[in-house]
Amino acid sequence: MVVAANGYKAQKEAFVSNLTGGTVWEINTVTLVAPTAVLLWSVLQSRQRFFVPYTPAACLTDFLLNCAAILFATTLYSSIPLALNLLLLTPAVLAYFTPAATPRHAKIKPPGAPKAQQTSPAGLSDPFPIKPFVTAYRGTMMVITCVAILAVDFRVFPRRFGKVENWGTSLMDLGVGSFVFSSGLVSARSALKERTGKMPSLSRRLITAARHSLPLLVLGFVRLYSVKGLDYAEHVTEYGVHWNFFFTLGLLPPFVALFQSLFSIIPSYAALALLLGIVYEAILGFTDLKAFILTAPRTDLLSKNREGIFSFFGYLAIFLAGQATGMYVLPREETLPKDASLSTQLRRSVLGKLVLWSVVWTSLFAFSTSYYGLVLSVSRRLANLPYFLWVAAFNCGQLALFCAIERFCFPNIRGTPDNETERQRRKEATSRILHAFNRNGLAVFLLANLLTGLVNLSLPTLSMGHLQAMAVLLAYIGLLAGVALILDSRNISIKL
Structure with missing residues (x-):
């Protein structure tokens, strides 16, 4: 049995490995399914109020659009993602041009009831309101992540979507x-x-960061000992012998706290991110660090975990780029005049800024990889400059798509007369399932990791056919969605 188990482990390691990956265009087409599904959800909600009230039929439709569609995009429709996008886009167009549902009558206020707080958005109390398009972006990202970490162990999931060995791009x-x-x-x-x-002082920021880091580091050690104890299949070229993704996440807060001290010198997180990415790439290119990471023997603790330790600087640059995006995405948006020029909208509206920064990051990525630029290759193993720029460009583009969908389908969110009306409109413009995934994202991600290990230890995933694999994957993502919805319905937020 031990020999058979070790043989199955070696077979799985060979199966999961990916030498080249897929093209950026193919990956973008597959990931476009998430915004397209959200568009269909938004049209059904804005035109037909299909998800109010949230009946079992509405919940099932929500699941099929925002979970099952993503699962099918990365498995059965992976070779024809444009067809799936078309299948989602066609009913969205038809639903948009159907007569709108009659809105429910608002509750009549009794005589003497207090008036709304303000008629101007400037009078609304929450400076950082929950924005539906941010929830949709984070929720779909979490769904894709949870789907991929288990689906990669089945043959229905294309090898080109798995993590590459050294150079290339993959989902x-x-x-x-x-x-x-x-x-x-x-x-x-x-x-x-x-x-x-x-x-706050640096010491106070570091103490706060340590409180956020400690649970993640504990999870990292739990994963380390469970993987080694169960002899679970893993790739050392991913993060190293002992390192894992939880260690990377856990070390980000204290390093970000240190970088905040540089903000008085370079008052831009985007500039800090780009500077860090360039310096790290220069070190890779002009020293022996790249060769050490890719080819050095694993003789001590540093060399055994070199991928996780040194790629951390690339992930830190990505984190700072995300923070730079949040600085203009999260605050309440000012209302621009209807006759505002295009340049004013690009400079002051959230959608304009997202489009502008998408172009900036994409241009920098093209320059770093093109023949007339730096001629660099993307490497997730190194988390080098092209990888950082690719991730920043993609995520800004995704946010821009989700923001445009919100503006198109729910234009009345902004400019609400009072806090209660605003909260109600934002709630109705947000998928319940995506909100639930976003609310307890890290807890759901942890549960997904546990279920992935359980499935791999219980089932021969490599020998299962497409129909069996899809049944397991649908049950798996359905269970995750059910747990997330239950936590949300009971107003439980698990902070790790």
């Missing part, structure tokens, strides 16, 4: 970076709040 490589970018995006909220007052 799972993009997912790891996007997770870090998304964490940086929401961390900007605390940075924005600190701007309104005096910045």
